[in-house]
Every structure is written in structure tokens, then in C-alpha cells.
């Protein structure tokens with residue numbers, strides 16, 4: 255079965271269309287003010303009105319206040335929440351929405367413990383651990399650190415590009431791949447050609 259692809263950090267309508275036209279399964283919207291891909295509630299709501307059927311919308315949060323997440327959920331019809339900070343299983347579950355939990359992986363990360371602790375998550379999104387930056391870094395991690403028997407669906411991310419996504423899919427066999435920096439022209443602005451290449455190579459692998 256072809257791997258699923260999420261294109262994260264959509265900020266503009268033309269990028270949304272480029273990703274959907276190229277066959278993206280999900281688009282990510284970043285509700286984290288320090289990110290160059292940050293969108294306001296108003297922008298996200300306007301973008302999601304243009305989302306075609308059968309493409310999922312994912313809201314990305316980093317240690318956000320519950321009141322802020324509630325205000326996003328009231329205005330933006332998100333299909334899935336992505337928690338990319340130090341949220342606990344209780345923090346993630348309080349909205350009663352399907353969610354995935356990001357784990358920034360390094361040599362000391364116990365992924366089997368994360369899988370047990372976040373048993374209610376729909377999957378674990380595995381990203382590179384970079385000190386001081388929660389994500390969207392364009393950095394890879396050592397994929398050999400992923401246990402083969404991890405009892406959770408894996409969404410592989412961190413430094414994926416059109417040039418390495420085939421190797422990633424063939425080596426890790428994740429449920430899905432997620433990319434932000436690797437399909438950008440500049441930070442926050444996507445490159446339609448890179449998106450198309452990335453999705454074609456991921457799905458052919």
C-alpha cells in the first residue's frame with residue numbers, strides 16, 4: 255500500500271492547491287507563533303474552506319494553552335490534532351479529538367515507553383531532536399533508533415526531502431511521511447515542484 259503523505263506548514267492558498275493537486279493525504283497548519291509557518295485562526299479558517307474532500311486537515315500545537323486550542327477548534331474544522339511539544343497524554347486527550355503525538359528522537363529516547371504512554375494517540379510522529387527548537391528544523395535523525403516492533407503507527411518526519419524520501423520509505427516502512435522544510439522555496443512558502451516530486455517519490459516507494 256502506498257505511504258500516506260502530509261505536507262505541513264501550509265500558509266497560502268496556492269500551496270494548499272499545489273499539495274492537493276499532487277496527491278497529498280493531509281495538510282498541516284501550524285498554530286505556534288514562533289514558527290515561520292505560523293497561521294492565524296482567521297487564515298487557517300479561510301484556507302480550510304478551500305480544502306477538497308478526502309484531504310485531512312491537521313492542526314499543529316506546541317505546548318499551547320487549552321483555551322487557545324479550544325478557540326482554534328471552534329473556528330477551524332480540524333480533522334486531527336498534532337501535539338509537538340511536551341504535552342502529556344492527559345493534555346492531548348482533553349479535547350476528545352483524534353490526535354498524533356510528536357516525539358523528538360535522539361539516542362536516549364525510549365520510543366516503546368512513548369508508545370505505551372500515548373496509547374490513545376492515533377500514531378507517533380517521529381522527528382529529529384534539535385536543542386531549543388521544537389520542530390520544522392529540516393534535520394534528520396538516525397532512523398535505526400526506531401524499534402521494528404513499535405506498537406504504534408509511525409509518521410516519519412525530520413529533514414525529509416524529494417531526494418531522501420524514497421530511502422526513508424523503503425528503510426522504515428512508516429504509515430506516513432511528513433515534510434515541511436524539504437518542500438519549501440523559502441521558510442513558510444512552498445515550492446510546487448518540490449511538493450509534486452516529494453509525493454510522487456514517496457508513493458512510488
Ligand SMILES: O=C(O)c1ccccc1N[C@@H]1O[C@H](COP(=O)(O)O)[C@@H](O)[C@H]1O
Nearest residue numbers: 262289389390391392411412413434435
Ligand atoms: O513547521 C514548523 O515550523 C514546526 C514548528 C514547531 C514544531 C513543529 C513544526 N513542524 C513539524 O516538524 C516536523 C519536521 O519538519 P521538517 O520537514 O524537518 O522541516 C514536521 O512534522 C512538521 O510537521
